[in-house]
Amino acid sequence: xxxxSQHPSRVICKSGxxxxxxxRSLDFxxxxxxxxxxxxxxxxxxxxxxxxxxxxxxxxxxxxxKFLINHASLTLSTLTVTSAHPEDSSFYICSAxxxxxxxxxxxxxxxxxx
Amino acid sequence: QKxxxxxxxxxxxxxxxxxxxxxTYSNSAFQYFMWYRQYSRKGPELLMYTYSSGNKEDGxxxxxxxxxxxxxxxxxxxxxxxxxATYLCAMKYxxxxxxxxxxxxxxxxP
Numbered sequence: 001x002x003x004x005s006q007h008p009s010r011v012i013c014k015s016g017x018x019x020x021x022x023x024r025s026l027d028f029x030x031x032x033x034x035x036x037x038x039x040x041x042x043x044x045x046x047x048x049x050x051x052x053x054x055x056x057x058x059x060x061x062x063x064x065x066k067f068l069i070n071h072a073s074l075t076l077s078t079l080t081v082t083s084a085h086p087e088d089s090s091f092y093i094c095s096a097x098x099x100x101x102x103x104x105x106x107x108x109x110x111x112x113x114x
Numbered sequence: 115q116k117x118x119x120x121x122x123x124x125x126x127x128x129x130x131x132x133x134x135x136x137x138t139y140s141n142s143a144f145q146y147f148m149w150y151r152q153y154s155r156k157g158p159e160l161l162m163y164t165y166s167s168g169n170k171e172d173g174x175x176x177x178x179x180x181x182x183x184x185x186x187x188x189x190x191x192x193x194x195x196x197x198x199a200t201y202l203c204a205m206k207y208x209x210x211x212x213x214x215x216x217x218x219x220x221x222x223x224p
Contacts, residue, residue: 006157034211043202043217044158093157095212102148103204103212105157 003027004096006106013084013113021079021109023094030096033077034103035069038091050077084113117141120203120215129224133190137203137215140184144205144213147179149188152200152217161201162188193222 003026036044050056050071068080097103150158162177203215
């Protein structure tokens, strides 16, 4: 199957700093990328959807100024958690999909804000 | 009512048993149906992908879709301890976002 690479897999940062997470589709063109957040023992919560070259569409309740998403090319999307706080600690997962194809997931990033 | 309903379990069965995982949905526009497996602290891994009613088999896994009943299933034959994970159903239409079920935690006991 297609490969989606997410980096870093784990990051610890200090409260107030910003963290950038990268998501790359390695062998296909991802027209759409999705960013999810997952709390322990819960399902994936969609945060935002981004199409290449356009602004991301955020789900209700997700702060767009806090979670900056950039989808500058068909193979790369980034999520930046700005001014991170301990409550932002979570498991963040990206997913990439081509047009009318199944979605493939990255391995996830475990963010811990101390 | 949620668009996709999935029993969260947990579900525990002995090794070798047949496992049945199910989801129901309310949106008749859904065209694509997927099952993902997620191990602890890892991203979901696509197991099965179907877009029509009927059965699709891949090794020990069989995905079943019944659009008339808005019901999908995943069967695992000869279950192994390595199958222990959380299984998520997901569905979408066109290029729209995936809608996930809650996920079922499955444990296969040796």
